[in-house]
Amino acid sequence: MSELRIISRHAGTILVGQLAVMAFGVADTVIAGRHSEAALAALSVGSALYISVYVGLMGIVQALLPIWAEMLGGRRHAAVGPSLRQSLYLCGVISFAGMAALLFPGPLLRWAQVPAPMQDEVQRYLGVLAFAFAPSLLFKLYATFNQSLGKPRLVTWLQIAALAIKIPLSVWWVAGGAGVDAMGVVGCAWATLVVNYVLLALAVMMLRTQDIYRPFQLWQRMERPDWRQLGAFLRLGLPGGLAYFVEVTSFTLMALFIARLGTVASASHQIAASVAAVLYMMPLSMAVACSARVSFWLGAGRPDQARRAVFTGFRLTALVALCFAATVFIASPTLAGWYSASPAVVALASGLLPWVALYHVADALQALCAFLLRCYRITIAPLALYGALLWGLGLYGGYQLAYVGLAGHPATQAAGSFWLASTVAIGLVASALLGILVHAVSRSQRGFTVSLQAG
Numbered sequence: 001m002s003e004l005r006i007i008s009r010h011a012g013t014i015l016v017g018q019l020a021v022m023a024f025g026v027a028d029t030v031i032a033g034r035h036s037e038a039a040l041a042a043l044s045v046g047s048a049l050y051i052s053v054y055v056g057l058m059g060i061v062q063a064l065l066p067i068w069a070e071m072l073g074g075r076r077h078a079a080v081g082p083s084l085r086q087s088l089y090l091c092g093v094i095s096f097a098g099m100a101a102l103l104f105p106g107p108l109l110r111w112a113q114v115p116a117p118m119q120d121e122v123q124r125y126l127g128v129l130a131f132a133f134a135p136s137l138l139f140k141l142y143a144t145f146n147q148s149l150g151k152p153r154l155v156t157w158l159q160i161a162a163l164a165i166k167i168p169l170s171v172w173w174v175a176g177g178a179g180v181d182a183m184g185v186v187g188c189a190w191a192t193l194v195v196n197y198v199l200l201a202l203a204v205m206m207l208r209t210q211d212i213y214r215p216f217q218l219w220q221r222m223e224r225p226d227w228r229q230l231g232a233f234l235r236l237g238l239p240g241g242l243a244y245f246v247e248v249t250s251f252t253l254m255a256l257f258i259a260r261l262g263t264v265a266s267a268s269h270q271i272a273a274s275v276a277a278v279l280y281m282m283p284l285s286m287a288v289a290c291s292a293r294v295s296f297w298l299g300a301g302r303p304d305q306a307r308r309a310v311f312t313g314f315r316l317t318a319l320v321a322l323c324f325a326a327t328v329f330i331a332s333p334t335l336a337g338w339y340s341a342s343p344a345v346v347a348l349a350s351g352l353l354p355w356v357a358l359y360h361v362a363d364a365l366q367a368l369c370a371f372l373l374r375c376y377r378i379t380i381a382p383l384a385l386y387g388a389l390l391w392g393l394g395l396y397g398g399y400q401l402a403y404v405g406l407a408g409h410p411a412t413q414a415a416g417s418f419w420l421a422s423t424v425a426i427g428l429v430a431s432a433l434l435g436i437l438v439h440a441v442s443r444s445q446r447g448f449t450v451s452l453q454a455g
Contacts, residue, residue, distance in 0.1 A: 044270035045256060166195045250391050326357070
């Protein structure tokens with residue numbers, strides 16, 4: 001089977017599951033938006049904080065995918081089970097950190113000058129999600145393991161089934177009814193908590209019953225912490241997680257700063273952010289599939305095949321990203337109207353979505369490059385680029401344009417300034433990471449050629 005077909009099928013399966021997960025957030029946005037502008041604004045801030053915490057910490061687990069894929073490529077099946085069990089120690093520490101961050105968001109909300117009435121609602125929302133964090137992280141570990149095996153189908157089916165539970169619960173608990181008082185945006189959080197525990201229970205059941213997991217002897221006695229292996233996890237996962245954190249916070253902190261402009265601006269930004277997040281699922285799926293394949297070939301000692309997988313993934317990602325961006329650019333008013341019934345929110349969101357289209361093309365390419373660089377154990381350079389460009393130029397530059405003014409021009413007091421600066425920043429990141437990736441692939445290929453000649 002060709003690399004194109006393998007990567008496409010793997011990425012397509014992951015994409016369906018990721019879109020089901022994203023539908024959780026999209027559904028919450030639509031449900032909250034139909035409930036009230038205030039609920040949508042609170043969701044914008046609350047989900048931005050939750051995503052910042054979750055994605056940053058989840059990135060540590062996601063970054064472990066190349067380790068297990070390389071073990072499979074090297075036919076070291078017996079090493080997979082102990083390695084996966086060791087990762088549970090890491091998940092325990094990550095879960096504690098995530099819950100603490102979500103239970104005590106007050107200082108950050110005050111620093112960002114989020115309006116006081118909104119702060120109370122946001123804190124209640126995050127307080128519920130704090131207890132949904134651990135099961136969500138463990139299910140992510142299960143998903144990452146399946147992706148490293150090149151077997152994402154079970155995960156996708158579970159995610160689709162969870163969507164059928166999530167949407168009715170959110171509708172019911174946000175608006176109330178059948179003896180339940182209306183909870184507003186907090187109802188979305190309770191629905192997420194229930195779904196996360198259901199997913200975790202189903203994942204455990206799959207691990208116990210499905211034949212594809214038997215070669216790895218997963219259900220053995222838990223070993224003591226292996227500090228050497230945990231150190232290897234952290235050397236790969238921590239920079240990857242921090243890079244995720246910088247990338248996501250450069251994006252989601254916009255919601256906190258834009259909240260100063262009022263509920264209409266905040267609600268319109270939430271629509272733009274939701275569309276951008278849905279679009280990101282395509283390059284994310286492609287990056288996961290491609291990195292699993294690249295790591296498999298590197299583990300098998302075939303960097304030539306890894307190189308072929310890299311460039312196959314790049315061509316696919318670039319083509320699909322351009323198609324998605326063109327669709328969003330053309331259909332901006334229609335998309336905004338799907339999210340909100342408020343004319344003011346729809347009008348402002350329609351002006352932000354063309355920036356989302358441009359942002360997506362660069363975002364897709366940099367996401368693929370970042371994932372593939374981890375296969376070659378390059379993690380520090382992407383982290384440095386993210387910090388300097390996404391935080392420095394993107395977030396800080398947008399803040400300067402919106403609230404301070406720049407080069408003699410007055411402050412715009414507009415959400416679009418953040419999107420302009422972030423689009424420029426993500427474009428520069430994509431260009432730099434692509435250059436680093438080409439160099440890494442070429443260096444690996446040269447080493448392989450030299451070894452063949454020596455042999």
